[in-house]
Amino acid sequence: MIDFELLRQHVAKYIQLSATEFETFITDFHPRKINKKNFLLREGEICKYEAFVTKGCFRIYYLDENGDAQILYFAVETWWATDIDSFIHQRPSILNIEALEDTTVLVISKTDKDKLYEALPKVEKMFRIMNQHSLVTFQRRVISSLGKTAEQRYLEFVEKYPALEQRLTQQQLAAYLGISHEFLSKIRKRLSRR
Amino acid sequence: MIDFELLRQHVAKYIQLSATEFETFITDFHPRKINKKNFLLREGEICKYEAFVTKGCFRIYYLDENGDAQILYFAVETWWATDIDSFIHQRPSILNIEALEDTTVLVISKTDKDKLYEALPKVEKMFRIMNQHSLVTFQRRVISSLGKTAEQRYLEFVEKYPALEQRLTQQQLAAYLGISHEFLSKIRKRLSRR
DNA sequence: CGGTCTCTTGACGGAGTTCAAAGCTAGTGG
DNA sequence: CCACTAGCTTTGAACTCCGTCAAGAGACCG
Numbered sequence: 001m002i003d004f005e006l007l008r009q010h011v012a013k014y015i016q017l018s019a020t021e022f023e024t025f026i027t028d029f030h031p032r033k034i035n036k037k038n039f040l041l042r043e044g045e046i047c048k049y050e051a052f053v054t055k056g057c058f059r060i061y062y063l064d065e066n067g068d069a070q071i072l073y074f075a076v077e078t079w080w081a082t083d084i085d086s087f088i089h090q091r092p093s094i095l096n097i098e099a100l101e102d103t104t105v106l107v108i109s110k111t112d113k114d115k116l117y118e119a120l121p122k123v124e125k126m127f128r129i130m131n132q133h134s135l136v137t138f139q140r141r142v143i144s145s146l147g148k149t150a151e152q153r154y155l156e157f158v159e160k161y162p163a164l165e166q167r168l169t170q171q172q173l174a175a176y177l178g179i180s181h182e183f184l185s186k187i188r189k190r191l192s193r194r
Numbered sequence: 195m196i197d198f199e200l201l202r203q204h205v206a207k208y209i210q211l212s213a214t215e216f217e218t219f220i221t222d223f224h225p226r227k228i229n230k231k232n233f234l235l236r237e238g239e240i241c242k243y244e245a246f247v248t249k250g251c252f253r254i255y256y257l258d259e260n261g262d263a264q265i266l267y268f269a270v271e272t273w274w275a276t277d278i279d280s281f282i283h284q285r286p287s288i289l290n291i292e293a294l295e296d297t298t299v300l301v302i303s304k305t306d307k308d309k310l311y312e313a314l315p316k317v318e319k320m321f322r323i324m325n326q327h328s329l330v331t332f333q334r335r336v337i338s339s340l341g342k343t344a345e346q347r348y349l350e351f352v353e354k355y356p357a358l359e360q361r362l363t364q365q366q367l368a369a370y371l372g373i374s375h376e377f378l379s380k381i382r383k384r385l386s387r388r
Numbered sequence: 389c390g391g392t393c394t395c396t397t398g399a400c401g402g403a404g405t406t407c408a409a410a411g412c413t414a415g416t417g418g
Numbered sequence: 419c420c421a422c423t424a425g426c427t428t429t430g431a432a433c434t435c436c437g438t439c440a441a442g443a444g445a446c447c448g
Contacts, residue, residue, distance in 0.1 A: 062337045070340040072333055085330045088323075121315050128322035129282075131329055136279045138332035139266055143256045145339040146264040146372035150436070170395065178340035180437055185396055344404070363426065377404055379428055 003031055003054040007106055010052070010078050014126040024119055028112035033104050034058075040081060040097040040105070047086035047093050049107035053079050056103025057167055061096055061175065071176040074100075074164060080130075081105070100172065150179045151187050197225055197248040201300055204246070204272050208320040218313055222306035227298050228252075234275060234291040234299070241280035241287050243301035247273050250297025251361055255290055255369065265370040268294075268358060274324075275299070294366070344373045345381050 004026055011017060017025060029052070034040050041047050043063060058075040060083070072095065075081040086093035090110060108116070117124050144153050154177055158165055165173065170188075174181040198220055205211060211219060223246070228234050235241050237257060252269040254277070266289065269275040280287035284304060302310070311318050338347050348371055352359055359367065364382075368375040 062341070064341045068341065070337050072336060084326055084333075088326055117319070121318070124315070124318045124322055125311070128318055128325060131322060131325040132278055132282055135325055135329050135332065138329065138336060139278075141336050142266060142332060142339065143264050145336065146369075147256075147258045147262065169393090171393095175340075181395080182397085182438085183436055186436090189396080365426070374405055375427080376406085376429085380404090383428080 003104065003106060004029075006054050006078060007052055011126065014129050015122045017120070017122065021120060021122075025116065025123065026106075028116065029106040029108050031104065032107050033102070034099040035102050036099055038099050040099070041083060041086075041093055041095065043094055043096050044092050045086075046090055047083040048090075049082075049109055050087055050113060051075075051081045051097075051105040051107045053077055053081060054104045054106060056099060056101040056105075058097050058103060059100055059172060059175075061098070062094060063096060069096075069175050070178070071172065074161075074168070074172075074176070076164065076167070101167070145178065150177060150183060151191070153177050154184065154187055155191075197298065197300060198223075200248050200272060201246055205320065208323050209316045211314070211316065215314060215316075219310065219317065220300075222310065223300040223302050225298065226301050227296070228293040229296050230293050232293050234293070235277060235280075235287055235289065237288060237290050238286050239280075240284055241277040242284075243276075243303055244281055244307060245269075245275045245291075245299040245301045247271055247275060248298045248300060250293060250295040250299075252291050252297060253294055253366060253369075255292070256288060257290060263290075263369050264372070265366065268355075268362065268366075268370070270358065270361070295361070339372065344371060344377060345385070347371050348378065348381055349385075 007026065007029065008022060011022070011025065031054075032051070034056075040049075040051055040058060053075050055077060058081045059069075059071050060073050060075060060081060061069040061071040063069055073079075075097075081097050083093040083095040083097070085091075086095070087110060144156060148156070154173075157173070157177065168176075170184055171181040174184040177184065179187075201220065201223070202216060205216070205219065225248075226245070228250075234243075234245055234252060247269050249271060252275045253263075253265050254267050254269060254275060255263040255265040257263055267273075269291075275291050277287040277289040277291070279285075280289070281304060338350060342350070348367075351367070351371065362370075364378055365375040368378040371378065373381075
């Protein structure tokens, strides 16, 4: 299964598992397909599964009072898509997770994941390290949003995720940057005149 | 030691440790005092210690090209102060950690913390959970910064950390909210006229 | 084709910044 | 204990960045 191979490579970046340990690891991961414009999670639902993306792309976003989407992040291949808060406490989520392309994932439920922590304590370490990395990423994002202009944040994004820009519409990218799509259009025009 | 008691209570929120396990836990934590306006960490240094605040307050901030401080967070009693990225990879930090009051902490080094993970795997779980909570907090902060006005963010802060507002100058709070201190002054005036 | 979605462009408005001046507060030394 | 300074806060005027609205031009898909 090519899907599990991708997960195996991902895990190997954090911890070392023997072949049999990896068998244990993947026992409770199940493949699933979410087609474009369908949802892995909707606001108000409980986030039952943590999903490892093997193909495609999600946007994880918050809908504000005005119905505008604020995009927390995009999850492409080898990223994880969850509402962590909803998942760990098994309470209603405030986030939506929607497929922007036909997307395939490997999902694991909360109870299965807790069992996995028991069975393979190394997995605890893996998720601790992954969480630390996410934390650093979000801290950097907060710093950018505090001090940088929209143009600087756009350039940072392009530099950091060059491949991703191609897959997104301008509106989605604008919702991630926290600006209007019209203004993003103007930024791009300004930059192209150099 | 009253300091260790605060840490004991903090740990108890996440995991259960026996008296002897807690003894092991605190072995490599050392008390330290950082007076007002002194630094626990400066940009460019390697973050050698993770610090649990037992009294006082830090600001953890980034200095941009113009020399303006962008405050990532304030660490008061029972909070942890670190540059995670610098600490886990033991590489130069981009953050500064400065005491806003005379502050006492319990610090642990990277190698001692790694030993602790070995000795007490439960501690791995504790930090995983703590990291998840921080992650949720920073995700929320990103959402706020994407979609809310300065006034809304100010009101959110006051509601979430009512005690903290008293301890901060307006400039510090403004640097946390990502606005000029003059504008925060105007927001407060506007709100008081109701 | 026809409709829907996306991108572009311009005019106008508002949120927030910058600069400067003045008042206030708090710490510091004599 | 007063005097002085340095930092903090307030306020206003001019300016900038970016949002909103509206209209038109592509682009894509059934």
